[in-house]
Amino acid sequence: MSVWEEVVGQPEAVEVLRRAATPGAGAHAHAWLFTGPPGSGRSVAARAFAAALLCEDGTGCGRCHACRTAVAGTHADLRVVATETLTLGIDVVRELVQSAQRRPSTGRWRIVLVEDADRMLERTTNVLLKAIEEPPERTVWLLCAPSPEDVLSTIRSRSRAVRLRVPPVADVADLLVRRDGVDPAMAAFAARAAQSHVGLARRLALDEGARTRRREVVRTPWELGGVADAVARAGDLVEVATEEATSASAERDARERSELLRTLGVEPGRSAPPALRSQVRQLEEEQKRRATRLRRDVLDRALLDLLSVYRDVLVLQLGAGVDLVNAAMAADLQALAGRDGPGATLARMDDIGVARERLQNNVNPLLTLEALCVRLLPEAADAA
Known part of the structure; x- marks a missing residue:
């Protein structure tokens, strides 16, 4: 199967990337910026392009050793970097810049793929900028971000843009x-x-559990009878997100701690001596930052599911004649659409957008969700 087959709904972008990867097609950019909304497949497209650049025949056949290892992220000449914390550290980027100076060992190119280019602070991006301004002859940088505005203008101006869309x-x-x-x-x-x-x-x-959690989230508008209900619902959403983040990372955190202690020569069941505790604390801080991002991502996903409900309500109110996201709830959505007008629905959608921004800006999740759920009450929309 060709590496391009998983890049769904992006025929124009795939054609551009195919041509650029073809051997003998001429010089191409040494820095590429893949942008598109969440779920558009930025990192998938970037990996497919990396595989095609490294492919033994330059097509991205998906069968050769170079393609298979590139897609898996294990090719010797491909470095894939992503962060599970809130920001991509400057030390990581400095190490990337150094490794990018080396010549490829087996392939035509040395490729550095940064899946979270939008999560670099400005001083970190400036470290990367120097490498992109003066790249080694056979190094290609692939950067991924939700939109061009999420990276510095100096990075944008030195990168070839690949804009992706939400696939059908x-x-x-x-x-x-x-x-x-x-x-x-x-x-x-x-x-x-x-x-x-x-x-x-x-x-x-x-995952049946994921479907169950989504059903609970999208039922939120029908669970809000008053302020007490709104506060309770907000607490439930935060608790579920915290539990999901904890369960997703608990086993990994324990394994990482055990491996670190073993590397430091600490016997099982014994605590680290004082001289080594700083390394343990560093790991714990990294794990805490990772858990914070995961909880934030879970809450953001829940808000997107909630937003889909009001999107459907607006579709029904306007008689737009497009498919509903939550088609199985059509009768309930129709009843909800009859409570208010399109103006009130748009106000609720704006409130959800504000809540997402607050979460991204590190506002307390519980306070953010409480304020949102109160704003979603019928009387709140009437007042607006």
Whole structure:
């Protein structure tokens, strides 16, 4: 299977990347900026391009050793960097810049793929800028970010842009069927509920727990009868997000701690001596930052699911005639649409957007969700 087959719904971008990867096609940019909304497949497209650049015949065949190791992120000439914390550290970027100076060992190019280029602070980006301004002859930088505005203008001006879009629901569903063997009906539901986000669609299709959590979130508008309900609902959402983040990282955190202690020569069951405790504390701080980002991402995903409800309500109120994201709830959505007008629905959608921004700016999650749920009360919309 070609490496391009998982880049769904992006025919124009794929054609540009195919041509650029073809051997003998001429000089191409040494820095590329992949942008697109969440779920558009930025990192998937970047990996496919990396594989095509390293492919033994330059097509991204998906069968050769270079393609398979590049897609897996294990090719000797491909370095893939992503962060599970809030920012990408400057030390990591400095090390990347140094490694980018080396010549490729087996392939035509040495490729550095940064999946979270938007998570670099300005001083970190300035370190990267120097490497992009004066790149080694056979090094290619692939940067991923939600939008061009999420990286410094100096980086944008020195990178070739690849803009991706949200893929069609049908294309995402087809990928789930082909790649993951998902039942077509489940694939269609998951692709629609995930709003064409490929990763979330796969999770919804394969994980009953994820589907259950989503059902609880999208029922929120019908659970808000008063201020007490709003406060309780906000607490439930934060608690679920915290539990999901904890359960997702607990086993990994314990394994990392155990491996660190073993590396430091500490016997199992014994605590680290004072001289080594700073390294343990450093690991714990890293794990805490990772958990913070994961909880924030879970809450943001919940708000996107909630936003889909009011999007459907607005569609019904305006008689837009487009498909509903939550089609199985059509009767309940119709009843909700009858409570207020489009103006009130738009106000609620704006409130959800404000809550997402507050979470990204590190405002207390519980206070943010409490304020949002109060704003979603029927009387709050009437007042607006």
